[in-house]
Amino acid sequence: MKIEVKALSHTYDVQVLDNINLVLDEYKAVAIIGVSGSGKSTLLRILSGLEQPTRGEVFVNGRSVKEPGYKKTVGFVFQNHNLFPHLSLLENITLILEKTRGMSKEEAHAIAMENLRLMSLEDQVNKVPKNISGGQAQRASIARALSVNPETIFLDEPTSSLDPILTHEVLTAVENLRNIGKGFIFVTHVISFVRDFADYVIFMHEGKIIEQGPPTFLDNPQEEATKAFMQKVR
Numbered sequence: 001m002k003i004e005v006k007a008l009s010h011t012y013d014v015q016v017l018d019n020i021n022l023v024l025d026e027y028k029a030v031a032i033i034g035v036s037g038s039g040k041s042t043l044l045r046i047l048s049g050l051e052q053p054t055r056g057e058v059f060v061n062g063r064s065v066k067e068p069g070y071k072k073t074v075g076f077v078f079q080n081h082n083l084f085p086h087l088s089l090l091e092n093i094t095l096i097l098e099k100t101r102g103m104s105k106e107e108a109h110a111i112a113m114e115n116l117r118l119m120s121l122e123d124q125v126n127k128v129p130k131n132i133s134g135g136q137a138q139r140a141s142i143a144r145a146l147s148v149n150p151e152t153i154f155l156d157e158p159t160s161s162l163d164p165i166l167t168h169e170v171l172t173a174v175e176n177l178r179n180i181g182k183g184f185i186f187v188t189h190v191i192s193f194v195r196d197f198a199d200y201v202i203f204m205h206e207g208k209i210i211e212q213g214p215p216t217f218l219d220n221p222q223e224e225a226t227k228a229f230m231q232k233v234r
């Protein structure tokens with residue numbers, strides 16, 4: 001995956017991203033970490049095309065996030081599953097494939113089943129979200145994100161509402177996707193997952209990237225803010 005961020009700033013009422021510059025090539029899984037309010041979700045939303053930056057340029061795999069077609073190349077998994085509550089897991093996926101990708105019922109069904117199976121949900125496909133566990137619902141969200149065959153999958157704290165057992169279950173499922181040929185950009189507080197899955201880590205503080213590199217830098221952070229953060233999450 002190739003990421004290029006040039007002089008990116010973003011402002012709501014106050015500035016939340018402050019002149020971010022980043023050039024990454026050949027990494028498959030990039031983790032964004034930092035304390036709450038440091039701008040991680042904003043950066044993730046901009047990288048995924050969900051939100052347009054106030055200032056600056058952002059390219060992923062050579063494509064500007066401002067291009068109208070860019071959003072078709074991404075899948076997004078949110079903090080809470082946000083599946084349609086009245087639809088089965090299967091319908092949650094086939095609906096999107098039929099409506100946004102113009103697929104036939106048969107094709108949509110085949111792709112939905114394939115991705116639900118990949119997330120070990122083949123025996124749950126006819127259930128509605130309220131009748132499955134939070135971990136199963138997050139795995140269904142991941143199956144849905146995969147179903148549109150994106151180049152890049154974005155995950156924003158996908159396990160923040162889950163207990164430790166379900167967190168482990170969901171993160172193990174993500175780790176099993178390592179070699180499916182897609183890029184991953186994710187926010188998490190689970191540092192063991194960052195160490196296991198990420199091949200590059202960005203540490204954010206007050207809207208800036210203040211430390212970055214392969215996950216080994218977390219063993220020996222240089223910046224005071226990174227040291228303080230690592231003390232807290234350990």
Ligand SMILES: Nc1ncnc2c1ncn2[C@@H]1O[C@H](COP(=O)(O)OP(=O)(O)O)[C@@H](O)[C@H]1O
Pocket residue numbers: 012013016034035036037038039040041042043
């Ligand atoms: N839609 C929004 N409107 C106004 N302020 C926002 C919005 N989204 C985020 N913010 C503010 O921007 C800052 C960074 O938020 P966010 O990117 O969500 O950080 P993080 O994900 O690291 O917790 C916070 O101060 C937050 O309150």
Ligand SMILES: [Mg+2]
Pocket residue numbers: 040041042156187
């Ligand atoms: Mg956030």
